[in-house]
Amino acid sequence: MKTKEEAVQQRKVVVVGAGAVGATYCYALAQSGLAGEIVLIDLNEELVKGQVLDLVHGQPFFPPVIIRSGTESDYAGAQLVVITAGAAQKPGETRLQLLKKNAGIVGGIAESVAKQGCRGVMLIVSNPVDVLTYVALKRSGWERERVIGSGTVLDSARFRHLLGKHCDVDVHNIHAYFLGEHGDSEFAAWSMTHVAGIPIGQYCEVCGKCEGWKDKRKEIEQQVRDSADHIIDSKGSTYFAVGLALVKITGSILRNQNSVLPVSIYLDGEYGIKDVCLSVPCVVSVNGIEKIIDTPLASDEHVALMHSADILHKAIESLK
Numbered sequence: 001m002k003t004k005e006e007a008v009q010q011r012k013v014v015v016v017g018a019g020a021v022g023a024t025y026c027y028a029l030a031q032s033g034l035a036g037e038i039v040l041i042d043l044n045e046e047l048v049k050g051q052v053l054d055l056v057h058g059q060p061f062f063p064p065v066i067i068r069s070g071t072e073s074d075y076a077g078a079q080l081v082v083i084t085a086g087a088a089q090k091p092g093e094t095r096l097q098l099l100k101k102n103a104g105i106v107g108g109i110a111e112s113v114a115k116q117g118c119r120g121v122m123l124i125v126s127n128p129v130d131v132l133t134y135v136a137l138k139r140s141g142w143e144r145e146r147v148i149g150s151g152t153v154l155d156s157a158r159f160r161h162l163l164g165k166h167c168d169v170d171v172h173n174i175h176a177y178f179l180g181e182h183g184d185s186e187f188a189a190w191s192m193t194h195v196a197g198i199p200i201g202q203y204c205e206v207c208g209k210c211e212g213w214k215d216k217r218k219e220i221e222q223q224v225r226d227s228a229d230h231i232i233d234s235k236g237s238t239y240f241a242v243g244l245a246l247v248k249i250t251g252s253i254l255r256n257q258n259s260v261l262p263v264s265i266y267l268d269g270e271y272g273i274k275d276v277c278l279s280v281p282c283v284v285s286v287n288g289i290e291k292i293i294d295t296p297l298a299s300d301e302h303v304a305l306m307h308s309a310d311i312l313h314k315a316i317e318s319l320k
C-alpha cells in the first residue's frame, strides 16, 4: 500500500514563478481539487512568502491541498513542474535581448528539474512559449513527450468564446483550435471547427443568422490575435484565463485524461515540420503527450502552419 506521502506526491505540482500567472494558476488549481500538493518557487522569496500565506488562508474554502514554498529539491517528487518564471522587458531592452534572458532563465530551470531526477512532466508557460519549450527540451535532455508548452490552449479558448458569442451557442458546444505559434502568426484551423458537432460551414447554412460570414471569420480570427494586447493595454498583463487554461492541461496530466489540447510540442516530421516546437492538437495524458494528432489541414492552414514554423526556426537560430 502507498504511504500517505507517496499518494500526495503523485499529485505534487511545483510552480516556478510566483508572479501574476503563477499565483493565479495556484489559486485556480487549489480550487480545482486536482493537486495533492502545490509548491511555489521564485527568486523573490518575499513574494513567495506572501503568495503562500494568502493562498493557505483560503484552505477552509478549498478541497484539501498542501500549499507551501519550496526549493529545487522539490522537483524530484513532482508529477508536474509548471514554469512561469521570466524577466519583464526593461526600458531600452530589445525583444531579442529579452528572449536571450528568458531562454537563460527557463533553460536553467529545466536543467535543474532534470538534474533533480524529476520523473514527471514539464509545462512551459513563459513567453515566447514555443521557443522556450524548445530550449527547455534541449537543456533537460528529456524525451519530447514530457516537455510541453501551454501553446495555443489559451488562444483556442478565446476563439471558442468569440465563436460562441457570435453564433449565440454555448461555448461548450463549440470545438475549435488555434494552431501554430503562440504569437502573431497563429491561425484558426477552420477545417477543424465544429458547432453542435457540425462543421462550421454547414452550421452557418443551418443558422443563417449573419451575412458576410467570410468577413466575420477574418474579424474573429484577428480579434483572437489581438486579445492579449487589448488586455495588456487595459490592465498591464493577462493571468485569469491563462491560469484556467493551465488547470485544464494539469487535469489531463494528473488524471490521465487524454484530453485533446493544442499544446506546444517538438515536431519531428509531423505535418512536414521538423526541429521546432509549436501547437498542434495533441492527446495529453499522465505521460505528457500520448499522441500528436497529425491530420491533413486545409491548404491555406498548412501554409500558415509552415509560416509559424519558419518564424520559430528563425527565433531559435537567433539564440545561437
Ligand SMILES: NC(=O)c1ccc[n+]([C@@H]2O[C@H](COP(=O)([O-])OP(=O)(O)OC[C@H]3O[C@@H](n4cnc5c(N)ncnc54)[C@H](O)[C@@H]3O)[C@@H](O)[C@H]2O)c1
Pocket (backbone or CB within 6 Å): 016, 017, 018, 019, 020, 021, 022, 041, 042, 043, 044, 047, 084, 085, 086, 087, 088, 105, 124, 125, 126, 127, 128, 129, 150, 151, 154, 182, 237, 238, 239, 242
Ligand atoms: N503562454 C501563455 O499563454 C501566457 C499567458 C500570459 C503570460 N505568459 C507569460 O508568463 C510569464 C509570467 O508572467 P507574469 O505576468 O506572471 O510575470 P511576473 O513578472 O508577474 O512573474 C514572473 C516571476 O518570475 C520570477 N523569476 C524570474 N526569474 C526566475 C528564476 N530564475 N527562478 C524563479 N523565478 C524567477 C520573478 O521573480 C517573477 O516573480 C511571462 O513570460 C508571460 O509573458 C504566458
